[in-house]
Amino acid sequence: TTEIYTLSLHDALPISDSSPLKYKRVLLKLSGEALMGPGQFGIDIPTCETFAHAIKKAQETGAEICLVIGGGNIFRGVAGAAKGMERAQADSMGMLATIMNALAMQSVLESIGVPTRVQSAIRMESICEPYIRRRAQRHMEKGRVVIFAAGIGNPFFTTDTGAALRAIEMNCDALLKGTQVDGVYTADPKLDANATRYDEVGYQELLAKDLRVMDPSAVSLMRDNNIPIVVFSLKEEGSLLKVLHGKGTSTTITNHGA
Secondary structure (H helix, E strand, O other): OOOOOOOOOOOOOOOOOOOOOOOOEEEEEEOHHHHHOOOOOOOOHHHHHHHHHHHHHHHHOOOEEEEEEOOOOOOOHHHHHHOOOOHHHHHHHHHHHHHHHHHHHHHHHHHOOOOEEEEEOOOOOOOOEEOOHHHHHHHHHOOOEEEEEOOOOOOOOOHHHHHHHHHHHOOOOEEEEEEOOOOOEOOOOOOOOOOOEOOEEEHHHHHHOOOOOOOHHHHHHHHHOOOOEEEEEOOOOOHHHHHHOOOOOEEEEEOOOO
């Protein structure tokens, strides 16, 4: 399903907000489709600019941010395999798509003065750094945004799993998953008018009820390392800043649950 984002993530919460950050170091997970904006394919630069301004304002509050961006706006490995491609080869193509998205977002971020580094799980030093955990941590400490590309560098794993792994390795306070809905629901709210949103839900319940927020391997990683996932809507005005301050509408997934 095409996700269309006509959003303003950065206007609702002023920079002067002095409330403490609930989450200081976070990994922001975006789908590749988020970068399409109103298009049907590829990268929409105005949409990328909106994300970039949101990230810049979040940094200005003292947050340390890293990103993982999917590749579904360009190529999705599972879809390629479904059409007859060999799965490992198709997944490799999907990983390359995530690198393209990471480079695009890096360019936009740096155009507004946000120092950014791309680190790839597949080595290609001529265009980006290889993934080195301690170097990535140092970049974040220096106020740079780090974009992790190419998943974990192996086929058969999604970018959700890559995001979970990097969030753990970076000692993040939370993994923020930006979606087109404002949290986790008991059922698909587009199909079920009686679906209700969870303010908080436990990892075990999420897995038991097969509430497909992230793939199960990613959820299990986050559960085992006791790092919350916060699911929020990219369409809600000022949503990224609100989540960082513990405000706004979202669902928090934890080991404690509701």
